[in-house]
Amino acid sequence: MSLVGKKAPLFTAPAVINGEEIVEDFSLEQYIGKNEVIFFFYPKDFTFVCPTEILAFQEKLAEFEKRGVAVVGASTDTEETHLAWLCTPKNQGGIEGVTYPIVADTSKVIASNYGVLAGDWDYDEEGRLSFTGLPIAYRGSFLIDKEGTVRHETINDLPLGRNIDEMIRLVDALQYVEKHGEVCPANWEEGKEAMQATKEGVASYLASH
Template identity: 45%
Template structure:
């Protein structure tokens, strides 16, 4: 796996690439999304097994992310032609069907390499997931080995938690969900939260 340039609290590596957006080829850049949160996730290959379950799950819930000011982008080292063929394959046949998120073609592997998810010997990406804030800073990084998919619920929760901390300056405890108690990051003021614990 490549070391990459992606670091928490630092600007996310910029990229420009061809993607399939609404069934059409389109050049997109990460900077196009400045002012919004972005979930950028990498997957190994088109026409495989775990990958369509993740991509479909994120696409089907794209509106939930948009509702909180976040866009979702998927990327692999496949070509945009392969992406489009997969989108045009029905879900009941292992395809993606209509997509509500862009699928980026990282043919040169430079995006995967910059984000530190490239499996060099195979030329594919590990299952990396990156939460990028509206300023373009990396807030969260996870990288799974190939056989295990990611949770849309957990990703949505993370974006909600980061947005909450940005807005209110409080911190979110383990398992936090919107509406749950948060912690004021102060020795004295945090006692209010801890006094409610069992």
């Protein structure tokens, strides 16, 4: 079930911040009323597609921050594994230099609450609890507004990497809508014309394009 239009599930969990410090009580609550948040899940530390995404978010971090947006990553690995990966140089498959928080969802509760866990718990015929599927997160991405409401989500299968520029475009669209009260048509980008959410507004936009 989609979380769009609903409050983002809050949590308190360990995380690595600033690429070097483990905190035990990281929470998204610190951003409510202050910042929009890009909260994204990735499958596993020390893998192949994941570092390309994590480093791509870092490369664009200044673009998010100048828009007042916080970036937070998460996987089902431990905080110690996160820290080890963060301390590993890029040329050795690491993500050294990443400064935004990376959450450790070892219980898999956060991934489950966000609907991105690539498997589920079930009981077998003998009544024993088991897990079917993969106990890791899909590549879920969530744009959360300042009120803590999810405004956009995408969930990619494990081999499919994300487009970080598209996340920036969505932030621009959300902030434009909230500032101007207009709506953003297909392929809208910052600097392009938006339109009024009325029949007349749509007709005028279509006539001019």
